Amino acid sequence: MREALFRAAQHGKWAAQEESVAQRQSERITRQVYERSGLPLAPPTRTAGSATRGPASGRTVLWPYPRGSSDIIDRANCADLFLRTSPEFRVVTEYGCDRDALAKADPAENILLFCPYEAVLPRLSVTPDNLLAVDGRPVDAVASELIVGFLMRAGLWPKPTRGVSFTHIPAIDRLRTRLVNGTGIALFKAAQMAHFERHRDDLSDLNATLPDGRIGWDRAEVLAASEEWFARGHTVVYRPFASSRGTAVSFLRPDGRLPRRRAVEEVLDAMEAAMAGSYGQADPYPVTLSTFVGPRKLDGLACELRMFVVADPSTATMRAIPGVVCLTRAPFDEPDEPTRQTEDHRDLPLSDPDVLAALGIGSGELELLGLAAVRLWSAAVTAERAATGMALPFAFGSVDFLLTEDGRVAPIEMNGANVAAQACVHPLFLDSFGVAMRTALQDAVR
Numbered sequence: 001m002r003e004a005l006f007r008a009a010q011h012g013k014w015a016a017q018e019e020s021v022a023q024r025q026s027e028r029i030t031r032q033v034y035e036r037s038g039l040p041l042a043p044p045t046r047t048a049g050s051a052t053r054g055p056a057s058g059r060t061v062l063w064p065y066p067r068g069s070s071d072i073i074d075r076a077n078c079a080d081l082f083l084r085t086s087p088e089f090r091v092v093t094e095y096g097c098d099r100d101a102l103a104k105a106d107p108a109e110n111i112l113l114f115c116p117y118e119a120v121l122p123r124l125s126v127t128p129d130n131l132l133a134v135d136g137r138p139v140d141a142v143a144s145e146l147i148v149g150f151l152m153r154a155g156l157w158p159k160p161t162r163g164v165s166f167t168h169i170p171a172i173d174r175l176r177t178r179l180v181n182g183t184g185i186a187l188f189k190a191a192q193m194a195h196f197e198r199h200r201d202d203l204s205d206l207n208a209t210l211p212d213g214r215i216g217w218d219r220a221e222v223l224a225a226s227e228e229w230f231a232r233g234h235t236v237v238y239r240p241f242a243s244s245r246g247t248a249v250s251f252l253r254p255d256g257r258l259p260r261r262r263a264v265e266e267v268l269d270a271m272e273a274a275m276a277g278s279y280g281q282a283d284p285y286p287v288t289l290s291t292f293v294g295p296r297k298l299d300g301l302a303c304e305l306r307m308f309v310v311a312d313p314s315t316a317t318m319r320a321i322p323g324v325v326c327l328t329r330a331p332f333d334e335p336d337e338p339t340r341q342t343e344d345h346r347d348l349p350l351s352d353p354d355v356l357a358a359l360g361i362g363s364g365e366l367e368l369l370g371l372a373a374v375r376l377w378s379a380a381v382t383a384e385r386a387a388t389g390m391a392l393p394f395a396f397g398s399v400d401f402l403l404t405e406d407g408r409v410a411p412i413e414m415n416g417a418n419v420a421a422q423a424c425v426h427p428l429f430l431d432s433f434g435v436a437m438r439t440a441l442q443d444a445v446r
Contacts, residue, residue, distance in 0.1 A: 004091040008076060008114055021324060021349045025426035029351040029363045030322055034429065037370040038317035039378050044391040044443050058109045059445040061089065062134060063143040066245065066418075067116035074422040074433070075143075079114055081434035082441055086110075094119045102135040111137070118280065121150050126157065132177040141444035143395075143437060145179045146418040149187050149242025153281040159241075160188065160286060162217045178444040180437065182392025183384040186416030187242040189288035190215045195380060196411050202375040205368045206409040209293060211237070216287040219268055225289050226264045230254040235292035240271055240284030244418050248274035248284060251292060293410040295402040298348075298358055301327035303403055304412075305350055305359075306421060307373040310396040311436040318378055320370030321432060322350040323398065324424045325359070347424060359403060369409065373399035376414065393440035396422075396433050 061082075065075040083089060092101045094115040102123075105111060113120070113134060123134045132139040132147075151157035157175075185191050193213025196203070200210065212234075216222030222238070229236050231254075238250045248271040252263055268284075276282035295302040306323035325348040348355045356362055381394050400413040422433050 004093050004095075004114070007095075008072060008093050019423070021347050021424040022427050022430070024349040024352050025322065025424075026349075026351040026353060027426055027428060029353070029356075029366065030426040030429055032363060033322055033351070033367050033370040034319050036367050037320040037374045038312065038315065039374050041311055041316055041318045041378070041381070041394060042391065043313075043316060044393045044440075058105075058107055058111065059089075059141075060111045060113065060134070060137055060139045061141050061143065061441055061445060062120065062132070062139045062147070063112060063114045064117045064120055064147055065114075067118050069245070069420070071418075071420045071422075074420070075114070077430075078143075078434040078437045079112065081431065082438045083112065085438060086442065097123065097135070100135070102137045105137070107137075113139075117147070117150055121154060121280065124151065124154070124156060126151075126175075130174050130176050132175070139177050141178045141180065141441055143180050143441060144417045145181055145183065145186055146242065146244060146416065148179065148184070150279065152242060153275075153279060153283050162286075178392060180392070180417050180440045180444065181381070181394045181397060182390070183380050183416065185380040185384070185414055186397065186418070188286075189213070189239045189241075189290070189413065190286065192411075192414050193288065193290055195376065195383075195414070199376060199379050202379065203372050203409070203411065206365075206372055207407065208372075209404060209408040209410050211290040211293050211410060211412065214289045216285070216289055218285060219265075222268060222287050222289065223261060223264055226252070227260065229289070229291065230260050237290045237292050238267055238271065239288045239290070240275055241286050241288070243275065243278070243284075244415065245420060247278050290412075293402050293412065294404060296359065296405050298325075298327055301329060301346075303327060303359065305369070305401045305403065306398050307350070307370055307401065308396060308398045308419070308422070308425065308433075309373050309377045310432045311394050311440065312432070313435065313439040318374045318394070319432075320374050321425050321429050322366060322370065324348065324421050325350050325355055326421075347421070349424070351426065360407065361403070369401060372409075372411070373401075376411065380414070393443050395437040395440040 063079055065072050089110045089112040092111055092113050097115055120134060125133045127133050152159045185195055190213050196210050214225045216225055226236055233254050235253045240248045250267045271284045272282040275284045304326045308321040308323045309318055312319050327346050376399055377397055385391050395417050398415045398419045399411055402410045402412055
């Protein structure tokens with residue numbers, strides 16, 4: 001049934017730059033970062049709140065992906081590796097769902113449901129004993145914690161409570177379906193800002209600078225927070241709740257051609273429209289606001305550095321793998337230019353010596369960046385397990401950093417198991433993602 005994964009991947013967007021970037025990554029530097037960044041990662045253990053099914057009951061794994069994106073091939077490659085060692089699972093794709101394949105399946109059969117988020121959401125429900133279900137079939141594990149954002153927007157799971165700053169998905173200890181990675185840190189950018197501040201010492205080797213973060217629980221709070229920061233001369237970044245791939249990220253300076261209140265209103269209107277277009281519900285709240293950190297530029301384009309973090313099951317550790325330098329048009333090139341996120345970008349290999357030289361750093365600084373990313377994710381997983389009492393499985397994620405013109409480093413975002421651009425890493429390390437996810441899912445359904 002693995003050919004079904006190939007057919008599904010054909011519907012993704014081709015991203016030629018990922019292949020060329022991967023071929024230019026340095027094996028030596030990648031290996032140096034990978035081997036020297038390891039931190040212990042305790043294996044997950046099943047708890048009383050986890051799903052326990054009888055031996056006659058089949059297992060169901062939901063593997064969602066963003067429709068039409070170049071990331072589908074990454075997901076398909078990981079799923080293929082899972083199936084090679086778990087051949088008892090039968091693949092069901094969106095095509096099968098549309099033909100009631102789940103409803104017709106034998107309850108004792110093991111199913112891997114590989115389909116877009118948008119296709120599975122109308123079929124999702126939560127059972128009385130707090131298992132996710134697709135077409136009424138209980139789901140044992142989901143390969144991305146981002147599914148919780150879809151559940152919340154659809155009213156199937158509680159959103160964060162107003163006024164509460166949380167570090168994990170609300171009431172996840174009640175959800176018996178296991179999520180990879182299971183930590184709400186990837187969903188809520190405001191929680192990430194607070195996480196960076198709590199673990200500032202883990203970034204001390206990097207000469208780090210941290211953006212300030214605030215939460216806007218509704219439009220009025222976003223307007224009020226914006227006005228206060230504008231009055232203090234800050235440029236503001238706006239990010240919606242539980243989104244990925246830069247959806248609806250916007251920037252506003254303290255001055256511009258429009259009155260600032262009207263400019264914020266337009267940003268929120270556009271954000272709601274973008275969320276409706278991408279996720280089906282025009283609900284971006286709670287919105288995270290943060291102060292803008294000016295990035296260093298290459299060839300006139302702003303630099304954003306992605307460092308991957310993966311589980312290494314063979315040594316029970318987390319490790320870092322250099323990813324990409326994403327170059328994008330700076331949001332404030334011209335006074336009257338729109339300041340919303342643009343899709344125009346190109347990627348460079350983060351471990352390439354020439355790229356490092358252009359960034360003004362060496363392999364030693366890159367090693368420190370990898371270790372910082374691992375420390376941040378290790379702390380997040382540890383906090384999640386402490387808060388919920390559940391050892392949810394970790395597979396992979398990333399941390400995005402900015403380099404400033406004066407040589408400081410700013411962590412700006414943590415991405416979970418929905419992280420993109422995996423194919424940009426050195427080819428010898430590409431299987432790390434599939435191995436980590438395979439182990440996480442096998443632990444979750446055993």
